[in-house]
Amino acid sequence: MNRVFIGSLILCSSCAFFVSDAIDPRLPRYSENGSNVAGAVLSDGVWNSKGFSRTMFEIYPDRDSIIFEMRGIAENDNRSLDVSFVWVSDDIETAEDLLLLSDKVIDVSDGLRVVSAKLQQWCLFEPNGQIHFRNVRMTESNSFVISGSFGFDRSEDCFFENEMTFGRFDFELLENDNVLIYNE
Numbered sequence: 001m002n003r004v005f006i007g008s009l010i011l012c013s014s015c016a017f018f019v020s021d022a023i024d025p026r027l028p029r030y031s032e033n034g035s036n037v038a039g040a041v042l043s044d045g046v047w048n049s050k051g052f053s054r055t056m057f058e059i060y061p062d063r064d065s066i067i068f069e070m071r072g073i074a075e076n077d078n079r080s081l082d083v084s085f086v087w088v089s090d091d092i093e094t095a096e097d098l099l100l101l102s103d104k105v106i107d108v109s110d111g112l113r114v115v116s117a118k119l120q121q122w123c124l125f126e127p128n129g130q131i132h133f134r135n136v137r138m139t140e141s142n143s144f145v146i147s148g149s150f151g152f153d154r155s156e157d158c159f160f161e162n163e164m165t166f167g168r169f170d171f172e173l174l175e176n177d178n179v180l181i182y183n184e
Contacts, residue, residue, distance in 0.1 A: 030168050030170070033163075040167065048073065059097075087110050095181065102135055142175070143172050
């Protein structure tokens with residue numbers, strides 16, 4: 001019995017734990033624990049990362065660009081909807097440099113763009129909004145816990161029909177797994 005319990009703990013060490021917010025149960029409760037969850041209020045429903053564990057942070061030092069991708073589902077139509085934040089940064093070149101994002105707000109003045117993917121169609125737009133990395137820290141096991149909030153409205157030129165008026169995220173990321181550095 002103890003072996004089964006210990007095995008279950010080991011298997012679930014990277015599981016996502018979606019704990020609903022007390023004020024708005026459609027969203028995950030804000031945390032800074034690396035719970036591997038994200039969620040956002042849409043103009044016509046909710047987007048969340050339930051059931052998706054693949055979150056990526058891609059660093060392109062030679063191009064001075066960063067991509068933060070979250071996979072999720074828009075519950076109004078039950079289809080996957082990936083949301084990526086792309087911006088220009090010349091101060092992040094290594095995984096450890098992610099710590100510089102702690103308490104940083106990224107918006108259009110930083111070159112912020114949002115890429116959304118739905119049914120393998122991509123749309124790139126300049127949002128009216130921002131992403132706020134409230135807390136970025138390294139754990140004792142050398143993983144990164146990245147927590148924060150975001151919100152934006154859509155571009156009229158985009159198939160993306162929703163506004164993500166408010167969202168939050170809390171992920172634990174590992175270098176060479178979901179923190180990737182692409183040097184050309």
